[in-house]
Every structure is written in structure tokens, then in C-alpha cells.
Amino acid sequence: MKIIDATWEKRNLGVAAVEIDLDTSDTVADLESIRDLDCEYSVARVPTGCVDLMFELEDMGYRYIETMLSIQHDHKNIGMSLNSVAKRVMDCITYAEMSEVELIELRIQLKSGIISTDRVFLDPAFCLYKSANRYIGWISDILAQGGRAYKSVLGEKVFGFFVSGIDVHRVNHVYILGTYKDYENAGLGVCLINASIRQACEFEATKSVSDISTNNISAIRANLAAGYQITSARYIYVRHN
Numbered sequence: 001m002k003i004i005d006a007t008w009e010k011r012n013l014g015v016a017a018v019e020i021d022l023d024t025s026d027t028v029a030d031l032e033s034i035r036d037l038d039c040e041y042s043v044a045r046v047p048t049g050c051v052d053l054m055f056e057l058e059d060m061g062y063r064y065i066e067t068m069l070s071i072q073h074d075h076k077n078i079g080m081s082l083n084s085v086a087k088r089v090m091d092c093i094t095y096a097e098m099s100e101v102e103l104i105e106l107r108i109q110l111k112s113g114i115i116s117t118d119r120v121f122l123d124p125a126f127c128l129y130k131s132a133n134r135y136i137g138w139i140s141d142i143l144a145q146g147g148r149a150y151k152s153v154l155g156e157k158v159f160g161f162f163v164s165g166i167d168v169h170r171v172n173h174v175y176i177l178g179t180y181k182d183y184e185n186a187g188l189g190v191c192l193i194n195a196s197i198r199q200a201c202e203f204e205a206t207k208s209v210s211d212i213s214t215n216n217i218s219a220i221r222a223n224l225a226a227g228y229q230i231t232s233a234r235y236i237y238v239r240h241n
Helices: 008-015 029-034 051-061 084-088 100-111 128-144 187-200 217-225
Strands: 002-005 017-021 043-045 063-073 095-098 150-153 157-166 173-178 207-213 227-240
Touching: 008 128, 029 051, 029 227, 043 051, 043 173, 051 063, 051 227, 084 187, 095 187, 100 128, 100 150, 100 157, 128 150, 128 157, 150 187, 157 187, 157 227, 173 187, 187 207, 207 217
Parallel strands: 017 043, 173 207
Antiparallel strands: 002 017, 043 227, 063 207, 063 227, 095 150, 150 157, 157 173
């Protein structure tokens, strides 16, 4: 078990927060160490199949809010799984690193609620503003650590974005990805995902990895259509003190 003082959430959400990463070797007895955490908000991540831990967390006041799927693309046969229409659209899409002005527009888009399936947005204890602020803060941290934010363009119009970074092992981490408000139902999600893969290949990344919530079924479909494979899953529980 790892217990992490999530200091960044004080800035993002306005609460003292703790994150708990559990593994398959943890027991119900181990959960006693998190029963009386000194924080306002805690998040526990549980490996699939650990039903005893899930039930005990519920008894401790934790509530299930989502399952996070870890996904991976091996950068082979890129675009081959796309249908003919998506392939034609993909040929017209370009992408580039965002300017400061474009980052401002990204923040405006986030504040409009373009990401509405995450655990903070759906949590009655929070609100749209807190959810957007969390993503804005997260992106700022990623950029400060060497990651990059990219715009995706179709017909000279920016329709979406992705934020990613390549680690020392040449693995591309796609942290956040989404379409802008005016293009939410345009069917461009799979093309946006494909653009992030193409960008990673230009930087000679060996594979791309990401996480996606089961609350976002359309995104799961789009990632699988783009050639991603599910590699693992974790149940996510939250508690407000």
C-alpha cells in the first residue's frame, strides 16, 4: 500500500487530500492504517478482484465512483483499424504544439465542461468549476515537468487537444485528451487519438499508454477503434470527511 499526500489537490479542489494505492498483497487488516486519515478527501485505488478490500472500504465509508482502465498501443499498424470514412478524415488532420494563446483557449474550453465523466465532475461534493480547475492545474504541472500540449486541426479549425510526454524508456504517456465544445458529437474522437499516436511516433516513442474511465463509454470505444488494448483495471473509491 502507498499513501500519498496529494498536496496538489489543495490548489485544484480546495481540500486536503490523500491518495491510496492498494495492491493484491494488501489485506483487510492493512486498511486499518487509513481508517482515520487526517484529510478532507481521500481516493483509494483497488486492483480488480480484491473483493475483500472493496467491501471493507465500503464499510469504512468509501464509495465506488469509477473503474480506471489502463490501455496501451504498440505503434504497429497505425490507422489500419479505422474505417474508410475515418481514414479520409485522418488524412486532413494536422497537429502542433500549442502556443500560450491557444493554452488560454484550452482553459476556457475546460471551464465550459468538455470533460464531464471524471470522478470529480460526477461527485456531488464538487462541481464543474472544481473539475475544470483540477484539469487546468494538472496540465500546468505536466508542462512544467517537460510534457507538451498539442492542438488538433481540421479545416483550419482547432477541434481538440491532447497532453502527453515521453519518458526515459521512450514510452509515450497520453495524460489528457478531448474534443472542443463545438465538436463534441462530430465523431472525431478516434481521429484525435490517432493524431496523438502519430505525434508520439514522430518522437520515436516505442508505445503509447493512457488511462480511461469506464464512465466514458464513447472514449473507450474510440480508443479501441484506434488500436489500443486494455492491459489492466483498478476500482476507484472516494471518501469525504
